[in-house]
Amino acid sequence: MASWLPLVVIVLAVALVIGPVMWLKPSSRDRRLASLRQNATSAGLKVQMQALPAAEGTGTAAVYIAGWRNPRKLHTGWGLELQRMSHExxxxxxxxxxxxxxxxPAAESALRDLLEKLPADATAVLCSDGGLGVQWKETSGEPGFKAIQHALSELRPIIEEAIREPQRNDSRSEDGEKK
Structure with missing residues (x-):
C-alpha cells in the first residue's frame, strides 16, 4: 500500500496544477466572440463594451464603431435605443x-434606413465624437456582424454629412458686404 501513496500524491498534484489551467481556457463562445471582434478590428471598426439600454436590463454589450472621416463640427452625443414596445x-x-x-432632422431618413438593416439583436445606435456605433448582443454571429459592417459602411458617410453643423460665414463687414 505504501508503494501507491507516492503515485496518488503525484496524480493529485498534477490535477491541482492542470485543473485551474483548464478552467482558464476560453470557452467556444469566448473564442467566437474574440473572432468576431478581431474581424471587426481588421475591418477598421473599434469595439467597446457599454451598458445595455435600460429596456434591455442590466449587463453590457459590444459596440462596433465606425470612425468619422472628418470629425470636425459634428452634432454628436445622441443615440437611439431599443425600447420594450413599439409606440407611435x-x-x-x-x-x-x-x-x-x-x-x-437631416439625418433621420438615413437613420431609419440604418435601423432597418441592423440584425435583430442590435440594441442601440450611438453617435459620439469617436464615430457612429451599433451596440448588439452578438448572438447573431457572423451574419449579424456582416449586416452591421455593411450598414455602417453604406450609411455612416451619409449620416456624417447630415449631422455636420453648417458653416457660418462671419467674414462680413459692418454694412453686410463680404470682405
Missing part, C-alpha cells in the same frame, strides 16, 4: 432617442 411616439417603432437627445 417613438422615433421608429421600438427605437427612441437616448436621454431625449435627438440627431439633426
Amino acid at each position: 411616439m417613438h422615433f421608429a417603432g421600438v427605437w427612441d432617442w437616448r436621454n431625449g437627445r435627438h440627431a439633426p
